[in-house]
């Protein structure tokens with residue numbers, strides 16, 4: 432006999448659970464469903480089965496342990512209509528995806544990222560200087576830091592200080608991705624037939640949005656790639672992901688080489704699309720933490736003073752001697768869920784779990800935001816407490832590291848995570864070591880703690896806030912000035 436479907440709210444004729452879909456903060460709305468129905472909630476949205484996972488354990492069992500079944504993506508009509516089919520994150524599970532993933536991994540695997548650290552460190556040095564010179568523009572400096580780092584790494588392109596066309600390109604691209612790919616945003620995702628609506632039909636706003644997005648999507652994919660190819664032809668290219676991928680191609684026959692070139696182009700653009708804003712969102716949250724919880728900053732600085740001292744910036748190798756700084760990073764990853772719902776995984780065949788049937792084609796959503804607020808793991812979850820990861824002055828291995836879920840699961844786990852981890856460590860430790868970040872003062876001279884609010888979307892950012900940034904001491908200022916050569 433057939434197993435029952437997992438529990439969930441009652442389904443209406445035709446539309447199913449359309450009205451149970453989140454209105455704005457999907458993390459909180461989905462968590463409410465899990466609180467009512469348990470760790471697995473089954474929804475049917477216009478015929479699309481969905482499974483909402485409410486705990487890290489269940490997500491790990493399905494998406495990691497059964498990764499061979501749960502690694503497809505839903506083929507959203509919106510992805511094709513809007514020209515984002517080159518994006519590795521959106522590709523269906525299969526050989527084409529695997530070849531892209533392999534190309535990506537070749538450049539961002541744990542050994543390869545060691546070779547990228549000096550570039551990351553250079554960019555961080557430059558960032559500290561900009562913060563010193565024009566601290567009120569810190570939002571722009573953060574954006575520039577990650578856009579510049581990833582452009583350098585992916586294409587060997589050095590981007591300019593202000594109003595850079597590449598930064599604009601990635602901003603527009605990510606805005607389009609965020610808008611178009613939020614699950615449930617457009618009906619067309621659930622009803623592929625709608626993609627044939629002519630553009631002028633009422634209610635076909637999505638088609639106009641998609642047409643606009645297509646321009647953005649192709650610019651993002653093609654313009655930096657063409658520039659880096661030009662530089663290679665002229666012999667002026669700096670070593671980068673593009674040069675490495677093109678190098679690999681030389682050994683292949685011509686038809687294979689043509690495909691490999693598409694893969695190289697898509698992979699570099701994917702690095703650029705995936706790498707700039709995710710890390711940015713986390714570092715914005717880190718500055719928000721600094722401006723909101725002064726005691727965290729003081730403790731971290733005391734640790735850095737003892738271990739690193741006034742004569743140099745922190746290095747990646749200092750990481751193991753800086754447990755408090757590491758705990759601050761873990762707590763940032765937990766407290767601010769960069770990708771609140773991760774990437775939705777699609778199941779490729781019927782599966783059984785805990786006595787339930789999970790039908791083929793189900794879209795499985797791991798509510799990473801909810802996992803980071805699971806009181807069984809993290810008591811008082813809205814509070815920012817780095818100490819929760821420490822025991823006797825060392826990292827406590829019994830507390831789940833939020834990186835175990837913040838980067839997703841299984842064969843689809845974030846392939847940029849090693850690169851992200853070094854970027855985050857170098858940025859956080861260098862800022863803490865040299866700068867003091869405080870809340871702005873009001874007219875009466877009282878500190879105004881920023882409001883703590885985050886945006887909704889595929890990637891979540893803190894709402895814009897202000898803070899005051901100054902060098903910690905004169906030695907820190909001198910150290911920052913001495914570290915401003917963009918040597919690579």
Ligand code: HEM
Nearest residue numbers: 520705706709710769770773774838839840843845847851
């Ligand atoms: C704080 C930083 C970051 C976070 C929290 C993050 C998080 C994630 C998550 C949750 C996923 C979905 C995984 C899944 O489906 O289970 C993902 C996928 C992905 N990420 Fe990241 N990411 C970060 C940084 C980066 C960076 C720096 C890059 C590139 C250099 C990158 C490239 C990608 C790519 C290409 C995918 C798609 C993988 C696939 O579908 O096979 N990410 N990331």
